Amino acid sequence: MIVTIASQKGGVGKSTVAMNLALGVAGLKKKYTVALLDADQQKSCYETLQNHRKTNLSIHEAAEKPHRIIEQLDQQIIFIDTPPHSHEIIYQAAAVSDIVLIPLQPSPLDIRGVAKTVKALTIIQEKMNPELQCRFLINRITPRTILANEIRSALQKYYPFPILKCMLHNREAYKQSLITGTSVMEYNRSSLAAQEMEQLLIEIAKMLKLKRMKK
Ligand SMILES: Nc1ncnc2c1ncn2[C@@H]1O[C@H](COP(=O)(O)OP(=O)(O)OP(=O)(O)O)[C@@H](O)[C@H]1O
Numbered sequence: 001m002i003v004t005i006a007s008q009k010g011g012v013g014k015s016t017v018a019m020n021l022a023l024g025v026a027g028l029k030k031k032y033t034v035a036l037l038d039a040d041q042q043k044s045c046y047e048t049l050q051n052h053r054k055t056n057l058s059i060h061e062a063a064e065k066p067h068r069i070i071e072q073l074d075q076q077i078i079f080i081d082t083p084p085h086s087h088e089i090i091y092q093a094a095a096v097s098d099i100v101l102i103p104l105q106p107s108p109l110d111i112r113g114v115a116k117t118v119k120a121l122t123i124i125q126e127k128m129n130p131e132l133q134c135r136f137l138i139n140r141i142t143p144r145t146i147l148a149n150e151i152r153s154a155l156q157k158y159y160p161f162p163i164l165k166c167m168l169h170n171r172e173a174y175k176q177s178l179i180t181g182t183s184v185m186e187y188n189r190s191s192l193a194a195q196e197m198e199q200l201l202i203e204i205a206k207m208l209k210l211k212r213m214k215k
């Protein structure tokens with residue numbers, strides 16, 4: 001099972017989401033083996049999680065040809081964090097993925113900024129990977145604003161991909177937790193960030209049919 005986090009727009013939360021999902025799935029009671037591929041030369045995930053303590057999670061540098069590195073892995077669930085501004089890596093990763101998550105922030109600029117990524121993914125679905133499921137993930141909402149609803153309507157109007165029910169808010173916990181290389185769930189189990197990340201995990205786990213998954 002392969003989940004890629006992609007957007008050609010920079011700074012939308014790809015690495016933050018990739019790290020929290022990889023740590024989150026590795027932290028589930030059923031000990032899935034998990035790999036996180038960092039396909040970005042910035043190495044955000046690789047360097048941030050250097051000292052993580054999960055024995056069932058491995059982090060790999062994969063700035064070139066991530067699809068080839070995947071061929072050598074036997075982990076049950078693989079997450080791929082992709083760089084901004086790269087068509088090629090998105091094509092390579094999405095072509096072998098089950099799900100692509102497209103984080104974006106609730107701003108008209110981000111809605112326009114995601115157009116190229118959507119086009120690339122649509123081509124991959126048509127030509128290479130018809131089973132690929134693509135989902136928008138709204139990130140960094142300011143709590144108590146209604147902008148998120150407007151963003152949802154605009155995304156539905158202009159683009160063919162569904163939007164995940166779960167939305168992530170702009171919260172310090174996403175930054176603080178990664179200072180210690182932990183997910184928001186481990187950092188503070190009862191925080192609002194932990195609760196929404198758990199909802200996201202449940203939504204992704206359902207898409208991946210994790211409960212029924214056997215290796
Ligand atoms: N929900 C959130 N709440 C608060 N801060 C966030 C949230 N999501 C991301 N950030 C912060 O936004 C910045 C960009 O996030 P991140 O590096 O994950 O984005 P990215 O899409 O991977 O960027 P790039 O395109 O450069 O790889 C980081 O400082 C991160 O801590």
Ligand SMILES: [Mg+2]
Pocket residue numbers: 014015016040044081082083
């Ligand atoms: Mg990144």
